[in-house]
Amino acid sequence: MKNRVVVTGLGVCAPNGVGLSGFETAMTKGISGISFHEQLKKLIFSCQIAGKPNIEDVDLNNYFTKVQLKGLDASGLVYGVMAGKDAWRDAGLHTPDTDGDPDWDTGVIFGTGILGVDKFRDAIYKVDAGDVRRLGSTAVIQTMASGISAFLGGILAAGNLVTTNSSACTTGTEAILMGYERIRSGQAVRMLVGSCSDSGPYVWGGFDAMRILPRNYNDDPTSASRPMSASASGFVPGSGAGALVLESLESALARGATIYGEILGGNSNSGGQRSGGSMTAPNSMAVQRCIRAAMANANILPEAIDTINGHLTATTKDPAEIQNWSQALGLKGEDFPMINSFKGHFGHCLAAAGSIECVAVLLQLKNQRLYGNLNCNDIHPDILNTIAETRIPKKTMDYPIKISAKASFGFGDVNACIIFSRYTS
Amino acid sequence: MNEKEKYQKLKTIVETYLPDDVSVDAIAAESNFTTELNINSANLVDIVLDVEDAFDIRLENEDMDGMQTVQDALTIINTKIAEKA
Numbered sequence: 252m253k254n255r256v257v258v259t260g261l262g263v264c265a266p267n268g269v270g271l272s273g274f275e276t277a278m279t280k281g282i283s284g285i286s287f288h289e290q291l292k293k294l295i296f297s298c299q300i301a302g303k304p305n306i307e308d309v310d311l312n313n314y315f316t317k318v319q320l321k322g323l324d325a326s327g328l329v330y331g332v333m334a335g336k337d338a339w340r341d342a343g344l345h346t347p348d349t350d351g352d353p354d355w356d357t358g359v360i361f362g363t364g365i366l367g368v369d370k371f372r373d374a375i376y377k378v379d380a381g382d383v384r385r386l387g388s389t390a391v392i393q394t395m396a397s398g399i400s401a402f403l404g405g406i407l408a409a410g411n412l413v414t415t416n417s418s419a420c421t422t423g424t425e426a427i428l429m430g431y432e433r434i435r436s437g438q439a440v441r442m443l444v445g446s447c448s449d450s451g452p453y454v455w456g457g458f459d460a461m462r463i464l465p466r467n468y469n470d471d472p473t474s475a476s477r478p479m480s481a482s483a484s485g486f487v488p489g490s491g492a493g494a495l496v497l498e499s500l501e502s503a504l505a506r507g508a509t510i511y512g513e514i515l516g517g518n519s520n521s522g523g524q525r526s527g528g529s530m531t532a533p534n535s536m537a538v539q540r541c542i543r544a545a546m547a548n549a550n551i552l553p554e555a556i557d558t559i560n561g562h563l564t565a566t567t568k569d570p571a572e573i574q575n576w577s578q579a580l581g582l583k584g585e586d587f588p589m590i591n592s593f594k595g596h597f598g599h600c601l602a603a604a605g606s607i608e609c610v611a612v613l614l615q616l617k618n619q620r621l622y623g624n625l626n627c628n629d630i631h632p633d634i635l636n637t638i639a640e641t642r643i644p645k646k647t648m649d650y651p652i653k654i655s656a657k658a659s660f661g662f663g664d665v666n667a668c669i670i671f672s673r674y675t676s
Numbered sequence: 677m678n679e680k681e682k683y684q685k686l687k688t689i690v691e692t693y694l695p696d697d698v699s700v701d702a703i704a705a706e707s708n709f710t711t712e713l714n715i716n717s718a719n720l721v722d723i724v725l726d727v728e729d730a731f732d733i734r735l736e737n738e739d740m741d742g743m744q745t746v747q748d749a750l751t752i753i754n755t756k757i758a759e760k761a
Contacts, residue, residue: 316696318719349697385725388718 256434257674259508260342260496262334262445263610266302266489266597269309269333271341271610277596278611278622279647283473284597285487294452298464300472302489302598303450304330319402325367325393328402330492330603331447335361335403338494339443343508346406353410356440359400360430361494362415362422363446364602367394368453399447411439419661420562421519422446423493423605428517428667430497440502445494448603455488461531463566464488476599477626478563478592479573479634479643486564487598493606495613510674511613515654516549517669518542528664532568535575541666542579542658549670553580556588556670557652558621560612562660563592564599565626570633572660577637587638589650595625605659609669612657616673621650679750682731686749689726693719705747723749733757 261271267284268274277284284302291299306329311320314332323329339346347354370393374386392398397415404413412433418425423446430442448454458464465485468475476487503510520541522534546553559576563569569592576590577583593608600607615621623646630643644650658668677685683705691700693715702713709715709723720743724735727749733756743749 318693318695318716321692321722349695387725388716388721 253435254437255500256431256497256514257500257503258495258511258613259498259503260338261511261610261613262337262341262494263607264304264330264334264492265607266304266491269304269306270337275614281623281625281647283625285472285476287469287472291452296459297466298459299469300475300487301455302487302600304491322387322389324370324373326451327363327366327447327449328393328399331361331399332402334445334492334494335443336406338496339407342496347408353408355410357407357409358411358433358439359404359409359413359443360416360426361400361403361445362417362426362602363396363399364417364419364422364448365454366396366398366449368449369451370394372453403443407443418665419663420601420604421659421661421665421667422602424609424657424659424667424669425519426606427495427609428519428669431514434497434499441496441498443494443496445492445606446603447492448490448601450490458488474626476565476595478565478594478624479569479630480627481629481631483565483569486566486594489598489600491600491603491607493603493610495609512616513672513674515551515670515672516545518544518548519667522664524664531662533660534664535571538575538660538666539579541668542576545668545670551654551670553582555654556656558655559588559590560608560655560657561590561592562658564594570631573634573637583637585639585641587642589621589642589644591622591624591644609657612655612671616652616655616671619649619652621648623647682750682753685730686746689723689730690746693723703746707746708744727753731757733760
């Protein structure tokens with residue numbers, strides 16, 4: 252007997268909204284979180300715009316102890332703990348006291364690409380100056396990839412699996428799938444899952460160097476991220492965190508929890524960097540297999556999918572992604588499900604992208620509302636050869652959604668696809 | 677700087693590493709940093725660095741080993757200040 256798995260809590264720290272209600276408002280109204288960054292201009296970046304959560308007014312004492320806050324210089328860790336703790340509270344679960352036993356039924360899978368880059372930079376300067384003895388005690392915990400799951404695990408007294416996954420821009424979606432499998436197989440009752448990504452030039456610089464970021468929107472940041480449009484000229488780098496509380500249906504019902512949706516199934520795979528796939532480009536065959544396998548795992552037919560939230564980063568690869576969805580589903584034109592990308596709102600949050608976007612997908616499901624795409628008034632002609640323009644909503648609308656598919660793809664030719672469903676008893 | 681001033685200065689440093697559920701009033705000369713004040717042993721490293729900055733001295737690894745209580749720290753601080761003079 253396999254457990255059904257539902258989502259009972261959400262937390263988010265996104266460039267266009269910190270906290271669930273602010274984020275929901277921004278997504279509904281189509282408010283962009285992309286802005287110009289003076290620091291990037293000073294450093295002579297080609298792309299001087301980015302998506303960065305605004306946490307200036309947040310009282311971090313609500314999330315960290317004062318000892319933890321001393322010398323804390325890992326932005327991804329801050330975003331991740333905020334989103335994670337918020338999701339836990341949103342699920343109606345209490346944060347345990349510092350004494351007492353671990354909660355053996357609760358685990359954490361919280362991914363990241365690289366953590367604490369600013370802290371690491373500081374450490375490197377000290378080490379190079381022969382001053383390693385002055386690094387302090389937190390250089391390791393703020394820069395180890397698993398720092399984020401370690402912090403959250405301690406806060407929640409999690410006694411089940413506590414780990415960090417890493418698969419580039421697939422990370423967030425993959426973390427959710429891994430947590431789902433843990434509960435489904437009966438190894439855990441609830442899992443806090445999600446992902447985070449640091450802000451700043453040391454994370455974004457490598458992408459700027461690859462010339463894959465838009466260069467011509469430094470004076471018009473909110474128009475820069477243009478998923479599915481003919482004028483898409485690269486992804487806008489972002490940062491932040493998204494978190495979900497996954498729980499067995501049995502546990503959720505027993506405590507009368509709010510249920511945002513159910514995870515019906517999913518799949519993750521890799522294109523092996525073969526057949527057109529590479530370190531940086533997806534193997535289309537693998538993408539299609541991943542989507543098909545997710546549907547099979549969820550035991551649904553393509554026609555059952557009401558909405559898709561794509562990876563759709565606003566590069567020249569967007570038409571190929573649409574083509575892959577269409578082929579995998581065997582649907583085109585007006586028969587294709589409604590599709591959106593949230594990268595027009597907050598850019599590409601890298602390791603955090605999948606989790607932040609899944610939070611938005613679950614808000615869509617819960618509220619029976621479809622968020623409109625931003626900056627795609629000039630849809631790419633190759634996309635229009637595959638699906639009808641009506642399938643790409645430009646404004647937020649009320650929309651009946653029973654089943655949503657969400658996919659993320661990442662460097663290394665890795666893919667993940669999840670099938671969410673509205674929960675009905 | 678007299679002994680009272682030194683103690684006060686050290687106490688101010690130690691305060692910032694107390695867990696949220698330990699009161700500042702718990703700090704006394706004979707307090708053991710880890711077993712009584714419940715300070716994470718990893719943070720003793722940070723206390724040493726702050727002490728170095730505040731008293732303009734340098735503590736060696738061996739000095740840290742003997743630093744169990746607030747009084748131990750004061751003794752080491754005094755020794756280092758005396759060595760410098």
